[in-house]
Amino acid sequence: MMKLWKWLFFFTLLTAAAGCQLDSREIDHRTMVLGMAIDKTEEGEFIVTVQVPVIVPTEGQLGPSEFETLTQTGATVWEAISNIEAMTPTVLFFGHLKTVMFGETLAREGIGQVLDMLDRRAPLANQVLLLIIRNRIEADKFLSQESPLVNLPALYIERFFKADQKLSRSTDVKLFQYRRDSNLKGNAGLIPLAYSDRENIFIEDMAVFIKESLLAN
Template identity: 35%
Template sequence: MKRKTPIILFFSSLILLTGCWNKRELNELSILLGLGIDKEKDQYIITAQVVNPSEIASKKGSSGKAPVVVFQSKGETIFEAVRKITTVAPRKLYFAHLRILVFGEELAKEGIGEAIDALLRDSEVRNDFYITVSKNSRAADVLKVLTPLEKIPANSLFASLEVSAKSWSPTEGVTINQLVSNMVSDGINPILTGIEIKGKVKDGEMNKNLQQSKPKTNLEYKGMAVFKHDKLIGWLNEKESRAVNFALGKVKSSVGYVKCPHGGKAVIEIVRTKSKLNAKMVKGEPQGSVEIKIQGNVAEIECNGLDLTNPASITYLEKESENVLTRIIKSTIQHSQKEYQTDIFGFGEALSRSEPDDWKRYKKDWDQTFLQMPVTVKINMKIRQTGTINNSPLNKMK
């Protein structure tokens, strides 16, 4: 009997093991990479950009077919609209590989809260895709445009947003978790990168748009959408978008220029930044501060007679860079206070950390308090290198 006991236990345990009861084969799914959400009256419009597997997997080169297929449907709710896509698509949408989510501008003005709720409840949806807002167009039109270099437009948009954020800095890749955190917080409001169609949508959705060195229609990231909780209330331009990222310490690399004493420009490459945004009580009232340390290199000189071997010239470039950036950041903070009356920087969150007891008094009506709050901006710029040459050869030319 003792010998039989392990055998009985082994076969008994097999009863508890399960197979792949919910497995789905790839040929039964539509791999969703780009999702657009618009609203028309009381109905949601869902636009799904899915991979055309026969074109992507082809070993014989391009067959002339589009690398993606765009499906669209309407519904009273988002979930209904997604399911209704099966009436036009032969396969059910698979959300696990979603790369880019685009909200239409009109929907964003009404509020994106319901759409976010629907996505968060779906177990297939991961949190590593980026979210943007279409500017002056519908999300559906953005997802119809084919892009050069990358076969799949959603992948192109994802990569372009990452590269732009790392090397130029007027954009930011915001994930769904980051967006929700800022939406529900009392001390900060969300911002999302905007995307704009350059050219005609009809030209952009044709394969011949890619068969020329300069496509007639392109997609371009443009400014940032300012939200109050879940509603779009305005836009920041490119300069202001970069200023926000500088203040929040999100600039990894960028480029700027200052005017030279005797005409021309000096271009500075930003190679490192460290930002500290704070808020504290001063004489019984909240006051904000932004301190940024920046390291840069001289990338280009168009100045007349600027001697880079002279330490005074380097000091001049540093001070001018500090002044220019200080003005832009102050102007952007004032724009956020006076025009939009919303804290997109997170001064409220900073106050809740530094002065938790006082924060309880201001928490409920923080945006109104932020409207009047003074903010100081201090920039410390250090130029480390001037490149492989010091003075420009242009100085020797008459």
């Protein structure tokens, strides 16, 4: 009898211990964000673009991974993100975010507050790669630029830096590295630059930031 009670107690506890139930979400209930681009309009509104992978089934089997880019504007980055979320049936999940890109307009104005917001978001790993998009192309257009070499632009950026190209004229800068460097006495930081000619993606040179604002590239 005592044994039965023990087992009953054990299973009751097991049920009660499922505290993560409220947070558990199936993978198809999440929209994995792999890349994010942030810029500013002439009116001063934030333009936020996110890139999400979409698995397309083809003829009885899973086909190649494709992606969608969703763009919205808002008075704050949060507002723009919530506007994007209103367009998706699932919840935006930033846990697998690979890269964050900033348009040159925003970079010249200052990226300090935006980075602070991103760094304080716990689900977002502080090792995401940072990139500045030259004015030759808008940040949202850059993010949707497909390369013939790698399907997803966000993954292209990650692969580029992970390959550690010795001849490249730029180097990877992660979120925590930039934040650390720009918090030092000199308040200076570097972020790699990129642009696209609508056919290919180019990552070269570094942007110099002083007090969170783009000084030179």
